[in-house]
Amino acid sequence: MVAAFLMLVVVWVALYLPSRLTRLGDDADLTGVFLLVYAAVLVYLAGKVLARRSRVGKAARAADWTPLRVTLDYEPPRDKRALTIPGRVWAPDGTQTPVQLLNVTINLAMAAYLSGQLWVIGAPGRGDLLIGLPGYPMLGSARLGPPR
Known part of the structure; x- marks a missing residue:
């Protein structure tokens, strides 16, 4: 559930915000860098959540x-x-x-x-x-x- 939410936020950042950056004027470069860093952090956190859930799932299906x-x-x-x-x-x-x-x-x-x-x-x-x-x-x- 958390991973799905984080992925939606990443998609929103990637698709919606670049169109808004053109309206910001001089601060567009700084805002773009901030948003890219923010998106990278969200992708990293989503990956950690998915990796943890994968380990839990494998252990739950353990044979012994x-x-x-x-x-x-x-x-x-x-x-x-x-x-x-x-x-x-x-x-x-x-x-x-x-x-x-x-x-x-x-x-x-x-x-x-x-x-x-x-x-x-x-x-x-x-x-x-x-x-x-x-x-x-x-x-x-x-x-x-x-x-x-």
Whole structure:
């Protein structure tokens, strides 16, 4: 959504404003340089947004997702956008390990809280993990092991 808006602004700058520059008189050169720099910054930002979304999409389609049984210490508050929530996970062998979801979105926190499953990309191990929901472009991070 943001990338589409930025691209519309770039198109507007490229198509509409050059016709206006001829009416500005002596300051047209300075204004033109400013607008070109502005358009370049917008293109750069749009590229960063698109690159990030591409990485998230690739990770969401990863083939090696591992579900872990999870219990969060409390229900995620619905009035927050990013949350850090402690909890516990159970490995397939039955061992219990503390976990901390680190600045995850409310959607990801509620999915883990309501389903009782935490989806980890790759094999779970101690330390920082990449978590998400298979097939959905939502990613977050979690720390498996005692809090630091």
